[in-house]
Amino acid sequence: MSERAIIEVARGAGGGAPVASLRGARSRTAKEAAIGGLLFAAGAVSILTTVGIIAVLVWESLAFFRRVSVAEFLTGTVWTPLFVPQHFGVLPLLMGSVLVSIIAAGIAIPLGLGSAIYLSEFAPERLRRFLKPVLEILAGVPSVVYGYFALTFVTPLLQPLVPGLQLFNALSAGIVVGIMVLPLIASLSEDAMNAVPRGLRQGAYALGATKFEVATRVVTPAALSGIVASFILAISRAIGETMAVVLAAGMTPNLTLDVRESIQTLTAYIVQVSLGDTPFGSIEYQSIFAVGLLLFAVTLGMNVFGRWFLKRYREEYA
Amino acid sequence: MSVERHSLEAPPELVARRRRGKVFQYLCLSATLVGVVTLVVLLADVLIDGVAWLTPTFFTEFPSRIPARAGIKSALYGTVWLMGLCALISFPLGVAAAVWLEEYAKKGWLQTVIQTNIANLAGVPSIVYGILGLAVFVRWMVPFTGGRSVISGALTISLLVLPILIIASQEAIRAVPGSIREASYGLGATKWQTVRHHVLPNAMPGILTGTILALSRAIGETAPLIMIGALTFIAFVPDGPRDQFTVLSIQIYNWASRPQPEFQHLAAAAIIVLLMLLLSMNALAIWLRNRHHREW
Numbered sequence: 010m011s012e013r014a015i016i017e018v019a020r021g022a023g024g025g026a027p028v029a030s031l032r033g034a035r036s037r038t039a040k041e042a043a044i045g046g047l048l049f050a051a052g053a054v055s056i057l058t059t060v061g062i063i064a065v066l067v068w069e070s071l072a073f074f075r076r077v078s079v080a081e082f083l084t085g086t087v088w089t090p091l092f093v094p095q096h097f098g099v100l101p102l103l104m105g106s107v108l109v110s111i112i113a114a115g116i117a118i119p120l121g122l123g124s125a126i127y128l129s130e131f132a133p134e135r136l137r138r139f140l141k142p143v144l145e146i147l148a149g150v151p152s153v154v155y156g157y158f159a160l161t162f163v164t165p166l167l168q169p170l171v172p173g174l175q176l177f178n179a180l181s182a183g184i185v186v187g188i189m190v191l192p193l194i195a196s197l198s199e200d201a202m203n204a205v206p207r208g209l210r211q212g213a214y215a216l217g218a219t220k221f222e223v224a225t226r227v228v229t230p231a232a233l234s235g236i237v238a239s240f241i242l243a244i245s246r247a248i249g250e251t252m253a254v255v256l257a258a259g260m261t262p263n264l265t266l267d268v269r270e271s272i273q274t275l276t277a278y279i280v281q282v283s284l285g286d287t288p289f290g291s292i293e294y295q296s297i298f299a300v301g302l303l304l305f306a307v308t309l310g311m312n313v314f315g316r317w318f319l320k321r322y323r324e325e326y327a
Numbered sequence: 328m329s330v331e332r333h334s335l336e337a338p339p340e341l342v343a344r345r346r347r348g349k350v351f352q353y354l355c356l357s358a359t360l361v362g363v364v365t366l367v368v369l370l371a372d373v374l375i376d377g378v379a380w381l382t383p384t385f386f387t388e389f390p391s392r393i394p395a396r397a398g399i400k401s402a403l404y405g406t407v408w409l410m411g412l413c414a415l416i417s418f419p420l421g422v423a424a425a426v427w428l429e430e431y432a433k434k435g436w437l438q439t440v441i442q443t444n445i446a447n448l449a450g451v452p453s454i455v456y457g458i459l460g461l462a463v464f465v466r467w468m469v470p471f472t473g474g475r476s477v478i479s480g481a482l483t484i485s486l487l488v489l490p491i492l493i494i495a496s497q498e499a500i501r502a503v504p505g506s507i508r509e510a511s512y513g514l515g516a517t518k519w520q521t522v523r524h525h526v527l528p529n530a531m532p533g534i535l536t537g538t539i540l541a542l543s544r545a546i547g548e549t550a551p552l553i554m555i556g557a558l559t560f561i562a563f564v565p566d567g568p569r570d571q572f573t574v575l576s577i578q579i580y581n582w583a584s585r586p587q588p589e590f591q592h593l594a595a596a597a598i599i600v601l602l603m604l605l606l607s608m609n610a611l612a613i614w615l616r617n618r619h620h621r622e623w
Binding site: 037040041044045047048049050051052053054055056058059061062065066069119120121122123124126127128130131132140142143144145146147149150151152153154155156157158160161162188191192195219220221222224225242245246248249250251252255256276279280283284289297298301304305308309312313316 | 341344345347348349351352354355356357358359361362363365366368369372373376419420421423424426427428431432440441444445446447448450451452453454455456457458459461462463466486489490493517518519543544546547548549550553554556576579580583584591594595598601602605606609613
């Protein structure tokens with residue numbers, strides 16, 4: 010390379026002064042290394058975030074567990090932290106989250122899987138181009154809007170059909186959370202189905218299978234790891250869902266399986282405490298970190314499991 | 328062999344199989360349409376409830392105990408402040424992290440750890456970011472952030488959208504073909520020159536699309552902002568990043584959680600504004616994607 014070209018290249022770098030000869034190479038290397046370091050620092054922010062989340066949750070939870078035993082927290086059936094006598098049994102909250110997630114899964118799994126099969130196997134291209142963005146918009150509607158929808162539309166709609174349905178209830182909350190996570194299942198499962206090679210389908214057709222048989226007995230089993238992973242990730246999302254549940258399911262810690270009643274989820278409790286004027290350092294303040302730690306552990310566990318499952322059971326089609 | 332076997336009619340067993348297939352196809356179509364219908368009903372519900380309340384004063388008034396005089400001025404300003412700061416914080420960080428992961432990091436444990444970590448962070452419930460923000464930005468960094476301020480909210484929301492932004496930027500960078508990098512190296516450019524002058528400009532439409540989509544997620548976030556204390560009666564507009572604030576989504580929650588029907592209507596009107604903002608951001612992202620879409 011001519012010296013002139015090097016000068017051109019060095020000028021092109023902008024920023025620093027033009028380097029007139031190869032003597033500049035060292036400073037250029039130094040600059041390159043500094044930039045590499047800066048870029049790495051940006052990547053390291055994500056590690057800091059994780060460390061920060063865990064440190065904050067564990068630190069404040071430790072303070073909480075000095076006042077309430079872990080056993081009482083995890084096995085107690087009464088949760089009354091905001092009035093005396095205080096009880097810190099998290100099971101009612103956990104049950105609330107599980108109940109909402111079960112309802113949501115009952116809605117989102119059949120509808121999401123049906124949508125995925127339709128989009129991947131049956132939909133004509135033009136219809137697909139319309140349906141995909143609609144599902145994307147459905148996924149993009151903010152949680153608080155779904156909460157409003159559950160409270161002002163779904164519950165009044167269900168009240169004549171479900172006798173004894175309270176204004177705040179687990180059922181409406183579960184239904185809208187199901188609608189919220191439906192697009193996640195639909196798009197992840199569809200991706201998994203699209204990854205099934207054409208040859209498998211064509212082989213089945215050649216053996217005389219109908220479209221239905223190809224979809225249910227070839228494509229779905231071949232994409233099963235992706236489909237199951239999408240279920241797990243969706244349920245994890247449902248457990249972490251907050252505003253829809255806060256607005257629609259109420260704030261009543263309630264160890265029940267009755268979906269007509271008002272309940273409180275882990276997430277809704279954290280919001281409830283933040284709404285009040287809870288002084289830093291009080292046991293109520295510390296309790297949100299213990300609940301947050303439980304929520305974080307459950308959702309992280311499910312996400313890690315979901316992705317492990319995806320990797321472990323993926324059929325490789327080279 | 329019987330005569331029927333030679334006719335063009337399908338055997339009854341195949342007819343039944345095909346019929347089962349048709350039924351299944353329509354079941355799957357109905358499942359897909361549930362999502363579409365829900366979206367239409369949701370939009371119609373919100374429009375019917377709220378459109379009459381979208382008066383000019385709705386945009387110019389502060390929240391009020393009297394529904395007819397209540398407006399979203401402070402929430403709109405707060406949302407613009409929050410989004411602006413969030414973009415300023417998350418865009419450079421996200422793009423830099425993506426460049427490091429795609430162009431600089433050597434394949435190895437460090438890259439794997441960071442990549443896995445980002446994927447995990449994307450699945451952390453937003454309220455957990457709220458807890459982090461409350462402990463770190465509101466309490467710990469109070470001399471810098473001023474406590475329950477716009478900057479605390481923006482930092483919290485930035486951490487929340489960073490994983491989405493990084494993953495989207497990585498995809499955009501990965502879509503730039505290797506031949507462009509090789510041509511640049513072939514002319515003697517350094518790594519950073521290659522990235523700055525060739526990779527990033529070519530990846531920018533994709534990165535911007537991802538950024539807008541990440542911010543459109545941020546604009547509807549509510550729970551983490553309630554955690555850091557944005558739910559207070561705010562009848563003023565923030566003057567700086569250390570001021571208290573409220574945002575549209577919080578205002579919606581505030582109104583929706585009141586029993587009086589007038590406040591429900593206000594909530595619906597504010598939802599219309601929020602959804603309009605959100606849809607225009609999405610439209611902008613799609614336009615950007617289509618306009619600059621390039622086949623290599």
